Amino acid sequence: MKTTHLQHVHVSDTTLAWLAEKYEAVDAMDAEKYRRFLSADCELQFGNNPIVQCNNEIIGGIKHFWETIRGLNHSFINILGNDNHFAAEAIIEYTRKDNLVVNVPGVTIIQRNEAGLASSVKIFIDTTPIYK
Template identity: 30%
Template sequence: MSDWIDSFYADVDAQLTERVLDRFTTDGELVFGNNPPAIGRDAIREVLENLRAALSGMRHEWCNRWTVDQKTLVLEARVHYTTRGGTEVVLPCATVVDRDSSGLITSLRIHIDAAPLFAALDAESVTAQPESVASHEVSG
């Protein structure tokens, strides 16, 4: 199971959306923090692409990994997110992964307080706005 986790999260950390999606059933579910579930590959793709657009990188630092049975994993990590502006936000996280008999993910539930990450993204967004307004005023 450890090889599967390492391989899957190498794709997650590299933000390889299609390779991550290939690990889900067609009606798989992804829940990130307190956001509504993304159900199905198209909805999951949208979540992953939005995250990829906001980040220049991420890395999972494993604290604990438990195999409940051949279908369920519980993972504890510190996730290092790097925003496009270069801010690193490290958040504790617990994830529950359920897989079907073929090994595809039916449900991946990420229990995380993402508020610090969104605050960093918002701060970068606010910081970037005055520059664009200033350059517009100069040219306008």
């Protein structure tokens, strides 16, 4: 996860560190490390796909998506909201299976519960460039 282009941050340093660690797990494509950031009943919406409920199903879906790419890296631009409900804008650098790198803008809205775990994750992104 890169923060070199970060312009606006409206969350605490603790939440920014949580977000950085969460996306380090994503960028490493480490499903079990990523799971530690999700509540058991977390719900996820990725692009125009149906909502997935419960972290076991989320992890299965994420693993399936990661099998279709070689790698990814998030570069955050803005993080707006508060420590329990925020939006993170990023450019995601995807390395496709043919080694072509494409940059795709996206926004993720995360809601966290009292324990600090993600209870809702909504990822707004068009993944079409990854598969062209």
